[in-house]
Amino acid sequence: MDYTLRCESCGASYSSSYRKQTCDRCGGILSVAYKGRVKPPRFDGDFWSLESILPKSRYRRYELGSTELARSKIPELWLKLELQNPTRSFKDRGSVVEIAKAKEYGYKEVVCASTGNMAYSVAYYAKLSGIKAKIFISRDANRDKIRDIRETHDANITRVDGDFTEAQRRASNYAKRCGSFLAGDYCYRQEGQRTMFYEIASQLKGVTHVITPVGNATLISGMLKAAEEMKVSGALEKPPRIIGVEAERCSPMFKAFRSGKPMKYEAPKTMADAIAVGYPTFGDMAIGMLKRQNGSVVTVTEKEMALEQNRFLSEYGMIAELAGVAGIAAYRKLRLPKSAKAVAIVSGGNV
């Protein structure tokens, strides 16, 4: 779709030929504003049947997304198996959009900050597209993930002495200094992630709740945007409630959502590395949308995630990471009515 970009902080507007994902005027994050109403296409089981809702670009049709919505052992709960993506997490949905844009704008290198999965995904699609990838990875990122990224996808990795927020700062400085395309949790990724909501809405008619882990809040804000689009277009009469899940030991968005106070940075202390984000980039945007759409944010403990991870393996024979099962762990505490048709996003399986 044709679109413009709008700065979330100062309101500056840019055409789609603008080659960056942050505002030149104030450094704020941008969002994609489509020209005209988004018309939800029919999802036919192929990710690319949703191409018309993505920012216009020349996409290479890699196989991704279209993940299974499996029935869980709990009658009211379905599992969106995002670990079926090529790099075993939902990140691929956003990466194909970002990398297509980087290629379209003629960049030879992308740079991004990551707790692991994003780097894995960005490096994978960058390599397929013949673009170099430079990654700043947080101190606590999983070593096996880092080895895979370096060895399989030839990315140049710098491990920072700090958390994800510090890695983001380093990546952004690098982009300015070296003229690389700043990839990661920015507007084009958000657009790609929202395809997951379109898939769910078509895979489960009458879905009442979507429960999703939250790190930088790119996925949840993308899904909230998709829910709004489907409602406005009339494709969904009653969109499901979207519920974000943070780790109790790293829950800046939960605290801001519940207290009504501005979000504050919190040093992450969770073992769930993929959601160890002390200040979610899209947190404020997601909170605003959750309030408008009657959504919510909850937390899960380290123990709850660890138990769920073991249960997931023994019940389904699949390995998911801690963040990946946070949605199922949260479901158990939510006590939804028997009439619910809830979906927990199993977001990733890289351990």
Ligand SMILES: Cc1ncc(COP(=O)(O)O)c(C=O)c1O
């Ligand atoms: C497996 C997994 N789950 C959840 C998340 C959180 O997604 P977001 O950062 O878009 O909130 C991430 C982010 O890295 C992830 O890798």
